[in-house]
Amino acid sequence: MLRHLDIRDMLIIDRLELAFQPGLNVLTGETGAGKSILLDSLGFVLGWRGRAELVRAGAKQGEVIAVFDVPQGPAAATLLADAGIETDDGELILRRVNTADGRKTAWVNDRRVSGDVLRRLSELLIELHGQHDDRGLLNPRGHRVLLDTFGALDSLLDDVRGAWKTLAVTRKALAAAKDQQAALKAEEDFLRHAVGELDKINPEAGEEAKLDAERRLMQSAEKISKDISKAHQAMSYDAAEGALTDALRWLEGAADKADGRLDSAIEGLNRTLNELAEAQSGVEDCMQALQFNPHELENIEERLFAIRGLARKHNVLADDLGDFAETLRVKLKALDGGADDLLRLEDDLKKAQKDYTTKADALSQARKSAAAELDALMGAELAPLKMERAVFVTEVEAGEDGPEGSDQVSFTVATNPGAPAGPLNKIASGGELSRFLLALKVCLTRDQTGVTMIFDEIDRGVGGATADAVGRRLKALAEDGQVLVVTHSPQVAALGAHHWRVAKRVEDGMTLSEVTSLETQERIDEIARMLSGDSITDPARAAAQELLNG
Numbered sequence: 001m002l003r004h005l006d007i008r009d010m011l012i013i014d015r016l017e018l019a020f021q022p023g024l025n026v027l028t029g030e031t032g033a034g035k036s037i038l039l040d041s042l043g044f045v046l047g048w049r050g051r052a053e054l055v056r057a058g059a060k061q062g063e064v065i066a067v068f069d070v071p072q073g074p075a076a077a078t079l080l081a082d083a084g085i086e087t088d089d090g091e092l093i094l095r096r097v098n099t100a101d102g103r104k105t106a107w108v109n110d111r112r113v114s115g116d117v118l119r120r121l122s123e124l125l126i127e128l129h130g131q132h133d134d135r136g137l138l139n140p141r142g143h144r145v146l147l148d149t150f151g152a153l154d155s156l157l158d159d160v161r162g163a164w165k166t167l168a169v170t171r172k173a174l175a176a177a178k179d180q181q182a183a184l185k186a187e188e189d190f191l192r193h194a195v196g197e198l199d200k201i202n203p204e205a206g207e208e209a210k211l212d213a214e215r216r217l218m219q220s221a222e223k224i225s226k227d228i229s230k231a232h233q234a235m236s237y238d239a240a241e242g243a244l245t246d247a248l249r250w251l252e253g254a255a256d257k258a259d260g261r262l263d264s265a266i267e268g269l270n271r272t273l274n275e276l277a278e279a280q281s282g283v284e285d286c287m288q289a290l291q292f293n294p295h296e297l298e299n300i301e302e303r304l305f306a307i308r309g310l311a312r313k314h315n316v317l318a319d320d321l322g323d324f325a326e327t328l329r330v331k332l333k334a335l336d337g338g339a340d341d342l343l344r345l346e347d348d349l350k351k352a353q354k355d356y357t358t359k360a361d362a363l364s365q366a367r368k369s370a371a372a373e374l375d376a377l378m379g380a381e382l383a384p385l386k387m388e389r390a391v392f393v394t395e396v397e398a399g400e401d402g403p404e405g406s407d408q409v410s411f412t413v414a415t416n417p418g419a420p421a422g423p424l425n426k427i428a429s430g431g432e433l434s435r436f437l438l439a440l441k442v443c444l445t446r447d448q449t450g451v452t453m454i455f456d457e458i459d460r461g462v463g464g465a466t467a468d469a470v471g472r473r474l475k476a477l478a479e480d481g482q483v484l485v486v487t488h489s490p491q492v493a494a495l496g497a498h499h500w501r502v503a504k505r506v507e508d509g510m511t512l513s514e515v516t517s518l519e520t521q522e523r524i525d526e527i528a529r530m531l532s533g534d535s536i537t538d539p540a541r542a543a544a545q546e547l548l549n550g
Helices: 035-045 074-083 115-122 140-150 154-186 188-201 207-234 240-257 263-289 294-314 318-385 430-444 464-478 490-494 520-532 538-549
Strands: 002-010 013-019 023-028 061-069 091-099 104-108 111-113 126-130 391-402 405-414 452-456 482-486 498-507 510-517
Touching: 002 035, 013 035, 013 510, 023 035, 023 464, 023 490, 035 061, 035 091, 035 126, 035 452, 035 482, 074 115, 091 115, 104 115, 126 430, 140 318, 140 391, 140 405, 140 430, 154 188, 154 318, 188 294, 188 318, 207 263, 207 294, 207 318, 240 263, 294 318, 318 391, 318 405, 318 430, 318 464, 391 430, 405 430, 430 452, 430 464, 452 464, 464 482, 464 490, 490 520, 490 538, 498 520, 520 538
Parallel strands: 023 482, 023 498, 126 452, 452 482
Antiparallel strands: 002 013, 002 061, 061 091, 091 104, 104 111, 391 405, 498 510
16 A cells, blocks of 8 residues: 655655545646656656656656555565565655756665666556556557456466466477487488498598508618618627626636636626616517518508598598597488487477377466456446446457466456447447446456556546546445545546645746645535635535535
8 A cells, every 4th residue: 555655856846745544545737737747757666667857857866765565475575585675664765866968766775776676566556557558458469467366366377378388399399309310311322421431441630640650660761671671680699798708607706716817797788688688679669560561561551541531621630530530420320320319309298298289278267267257347346336247258269379377358348239249449438448447447356455456547548427426436446445536527526535735836937736635625626616616605615515415
């Protein structure tokens, strides 16, 4: 419930404080007095998109403060918790500032918030409605959302959205699989030939370098084998080894008589013979390695050239041929197993489609039940508004499948018996439209508590007994909450529990708007003005008094 509204330097308002009350609050005034500015200012602090330039001429910044009771329910609790807003005192103080250069800053209970948080919070605080409705009542695209909200169909909607998501994912997977199969089919000949070539050679990582080294060694073997053989002969027992062995034997024979002077020489010869043995072993290994079959060189060269040829052909490094071959094998396996994958995905798609259809049908049936309930409630609401002959019908028809079901929903009316039904905004006249929208708003907000309802000239186009009927419905609607009505109808104004008059004044050459809370005599004069115009007569005052007396 809106408790307080403080506006500073907004449009033609310099300073305005209003303390709203429970029940029916009416705002009246001449056309252009600034009633819409109040709603623009309230919309500004609630984060609604509206006028771009709101700061009063000559002011550095404009500011609006609105005080509400904390809304109840899990949605409000979640929103406030997510935004980090504390509400220990049971109030929500919304404050928003607009500087002259267009910068906007907002706070809720001294917590800095974004415009998006304000807008989401406003949905729990305010219901704004006028003849030129901008909240979906006149827009057929929003009728399905309104019906779903009225019927509390969130659970069924979530089921359908989940089924639609699964269906969409499965469709995408099937389409991708078909595209992949087509692409693989186009290169099937290449894949089979390339895999055959690579499997035949079966190259290994590092094999090229190894083969190249073996090839070079074999090519140089004949040239170096003679020198290696001579070296081996020089190190043999008939040469170096034998001479060193004789020298060691001679020295060891003389060592006993040399008083230890030959010990180091003997140790050195032993070391030399050991190292000579290692050298001989290395030379023998090399000589053995250099012994090869001439055909072996031919085989090595043939494999080396084959590996290098495949690397050039497929534009990869020789060491990467094995990984490349595996990639091609995977593609070939996908091609060969693709038919089974497609069958599986097609079966998954059938199951997903069936699941979606089942859940969409359940949602459709629930919508039709909610539509029948809404139509019955609308019938009961229209009678007190002098429209007992009118018929309101919520049409639920088959449409295209989507994430929110396969229904098209539209609100239609027939204003007279036998007259064809049609769209709400095309069939009803201005006065009829006001009453239809009032009745519809009442039905759609039947379960809302603590929400302030604002009706901006909802009574336009009606007068006399019809205006009185509209006013009485608004008064009844306000009994359990708070309703703010901007009106030009004296019948509606007379039914208000609280009455404010909006007027303009000129101060220092500047036009300003002011709002005055009216007491009994002032209300009589204001309603008399609404009845008779600028010249308030005694008969007009008497008529106003009669209206106030009910």
